[in-house]
Amino acid sequence: CTGWCLTYTEQLAASLQQDAQQRVRIEDRSWRGNTWPPASVDSVLAYLRTDPGLREAVGSADVLVLALTDRNVPSATRANACGRKRQPRCTEKASPRFAEQLDTLLSEVSRVRQDRPVVLRVVLASSPKTPGQAGAHVTRDGCQVARFHSGACVDLSNLIQRRLLTPADWALVAGHPWLSQHGHHVVARELIAAIGPDKVSPGAR
Numbered sequence: 001c002t003g004w005c006l007t008y009t010e011q012l013a014a015s016l017q018q019d020a021q022q023r024v025r026i027e028d029r030s031w032r033g034n035t036w037p038p039a040s041v042d043s044v045l046a047y048l049r050t051d052p053g054l055r056e057a058v059g060s061a062d063v064l065v066l067a068l069t070d071r072n073v074p075s076a077t078r079a080n081a082c083g084r085k086r087q088p089r090c091t092e093k094a095s096p097r098f099a100e101q102l103d104t105l106l107s108e109v110s111r112v113r114q115d116r117p118v119v120l121r122v123v124l125a126s127s128p129k130t131p132g133q134a135g136a137h138v139t140r141d142g143c144q145v146a147r148f149h150s151g152a153c154v155d156l157s158n159l160i161q162r163r164l165l166t167p168a169d170w171a172l173v174a175g176h177p178w179l180s181q182h183g184h185h186v187v188a189r190e191l192i193a194a195i196g197p198d199k200v201s202p203g204a205r
Helices: 008-020 041-050 052-060 074-082 094-112 133-150 156-161 181-194
Strands: 062-068 120-125 154-155 170-173 175-177
Touching: 008 062, 008 181, 041 052, 041 062, 041 094, 041 133, 052 094, 062 094, 094 120, 094 133, 120 181, 133 154, 133 156, 133 175, 154 156, 154 181, 156 181, 175 181
Parallel strands: 062 120, 120 154
Antiparallel strands: 170 175
16 A cells, blocks of 8 residues: 555454454564565565574564565566567566575575474565566466465465456555555455464464
C-alpha cells in the first residue's frame, strides 16, 4: 500500500494467534515495515550473512515469511533485450540465476538454524523490468526451489494469471510495484491456507 494498510504478515499472524490460541509476535525486517516491495535475493542474503540480529531472529523463528523478487539478477536484466518476438529460450534466461540465488539463500537459512525445522513460506514477485512471460518463469522456478527446501510458495505471477490479482491491486512507487489492500488480503489468504495451527509451536514468532 502507498499508505497504511493491514499487511499480509499481520493478517497471517492474527490468523495463527486466533487458531492456535497462543501469542504470535511479528519481527518485521522488511523495508519500512511494509513487507512490500519485495527485496532482492542478493540483498537479503548479504543482510543475513552480516547482521547478527537478523541471524538470531531467523535462528529462533517458528514461522519465516520471505518476500522476494528477481531484481538485481543479471540474467533477468539481459532478458529485456529479447524484444517483441520473445522466444522461450530468451524469456527463460532470468530463471536459472534467480533459482540459484534463492537456493543459496534458503541453504544459508538452514545453516543459521542448524537444520532445525521451520515453517517456511516464500512470496515471489518478478521485477517490473522482467517481461511478463520471463517473470512467470522466474516465479515458477523460484517456487520449485522453495518446495525443495520444504517450504510453500505464493507465486504472484500465478495469482495474476488466475485473475485473483488485477492491475488495480498494483501501484508503482519509485519504480516498484506496491500491493493494494486487496492484494495483501489475497496473499494473506494463500499464506493462511498453507499454514495450519498444528504446525506452529507455543510462543510462536
